[in-house]
Amino acid sequence: MSALQPVAITIGDPAGIGPELSLKVASTDSLMTDTPIVLIGSADLLRRVAAHLKIDVDIRTITHPREAQRRPGVAWVIDVPLDAQSVVPGELSRQCGQATVDAIRLSTELALAGEVCAVCSAPANKEAFHLAGHIFEGQTEIFAHLTQTTSFHTIMIGGPLRVSLISAHCSLLEAVARVKQPRIERIMGELHRSLREEFGFANPRIGVAGLNPHAGENGVLGSEEIEHIRPALENCRRQGMNVSDPLAADSLFWAAEKGAYDAVLAMYHDQGTIPLKRFGYVTYAVGLPIIRTTAGHGTAFDIAWQGVANAELLSRAAKQAESLALTKAQGPVN
Incomplete structure (x- = not known):
């Protein structure tokens, strides 16, 4: 008991x-x-x-x-x-x-x-x-x-995956608009803190999905990774967080399932929830x-x-x- x-x-x-x-x-x-x-x-x-x-x-x-x-x-x-x-x-x-x-x-x-x-x-x-x-x-x-x-988000937990989202219930256009450095740093900080305090990971490994296909391919397929995501991740690393570079989402979730990461930060709703659906998932309100x-x-x-x-x-x-x-x-x- x-x-x-x-x-x-x-x-x-x-x-x-x-x-x-x-x-x-x-x-x-x-x-x-x-x-x-x-x-x-x-x-x-x-x-x-x-x-x-x-x-x-x-x-x-x-x-x-x-x-x-x-x-x-x-x-x-x-x-x-x-x-x-x-x-x-x-x-x-x-x-x-x-x-x-x-x-x-x-x-x-x-x-x-x-x-x-x-x-x-x-x-x-x-x-x-x-x-x-x-x-x-x-x-x-x-x-x-x-x-x-005033500052909170949800972690979705299903099968071997733990996933946070930069945006959730909004249009895709609005989701793209929310991919900004301050928001990424805030949610990453909440996720990292929760992985330590509530999930018990001493040095949580967090994989980060790019917004664009192939994580933008160095600006060929979009500039958000260069202008917003990478600078946010660099600041997070300076604070001692173990975070990846922006990665292609189609391979990132496979790697996370195999144990390469303790959690994934996805950029928008469907990017993060589709990999979880086959497991069924529960959510935890961080913050x-x-x-x-x-x-x-x-x-x-x-x-x-x-x-x-x-x-x-x-x-x-x-x-x-x-x-x-x-x-x-x-x-x-x-």
């Missing part, structure tokens, strides 16, 4: 697959973390989902995370009020969006107070929390707002004052409450959160 405080799992959008996945991860021995899990969400909603899907689980409401135990077959829940009977599976709604944000807020408070060691988020629907008046790109941005964090992970999939309204959603990826996200919290608690490696 772990000596850590419990891991909190927010159950995501009540109308999506999050509640059923959360119940399975919280109560199935093979899916659980070594640390107790506490679910943050509507207990009535979870009971309704369990009954509907005939999930054999004892749902117990608690008031403090320390009451949770690691006990297969039991889900420990800190209740977030919701009119559970009015929730329609697979249907977008303002009340589900508000319940999602309420759970995020409570989990953040618990994490900042040290009452949970980490937070893992089941999938939420951004349209739903927009309907509730919370205009954010995603859950990570809500956590950042609640913790007053927040709390440990927070999530599964790399959505609410899947089309299969919500049907009992067919696979809980393995949310389980991986919860176990990753626990692992990161444990490594961070042990302190940076020398």
